[in-house]
Amino acid sequence: MPKTQPAAAYPAHDYHSAEKVTVGLDPYDSAPKTNIFVVHYRELDLLPVLVIVTNDSDEPIELTNIKAELVTTDGTKLTPATDDDIYRRISHPKASGARTPLPFPTKRVKGGVNSKEWGEIEAASFKAKAVEPRSSQAGFLFFDISDISNPLKGARFYLTGVHDASGNALMYFEVPLDKYVGADTSK
DSSP states (O other): OOOOOOGGGSSEEEEETTTTEEEEEEEOOSTTGGGGOSSOGGGGTEEEEEEEEEEOSSSOEEOTTOEEEEEOTTOOEEOBOOHHHHHHHHHOOEEOSOOOOOSSOOSOEEOOOOHHHHHHHHHHBOOOOEEOTTEEEEEEEEEEOTTOSOSSTTOEEEEEOOBOTTSOBOOOEEEESHHHHHSOOOO
């Protein structure tokens, strides 16, 4: 995991002053940022997006039922890939030799996810269930961007399902990615 800053430090963020919660995004769409990964996600048509949730309030916030969505400029709605989706994309299972229509496998399937790739996905994925007062939680969401030439330009990220300590839903977060696209992200 890269070292993260508070969510407001990223060009693409949404701050809710009433709740004192900020959601920030840092898409890993080009080198040198993508070089931190063992897996070459962009070659697999997956866009890693670092999501940072900063809680500046005095109460914890709950993230157990969050729903994230990336909406491209043409209105295409992308939901994050599950870990299983990512494993399938990486493994590219292909059977060797000719296939016969028998009810059991006759050929060994080549492919799979090695332990380094498995560990990277487990460590990088956003799995936070809560954010303690005056702290941040971060992790990656991976979006399938097959057949989308420029997924970030004009896109918006939505996060719903964030709750305060009393169980009340916070207003949804809407993060426009134009500020990220226009910013110098080579840092």
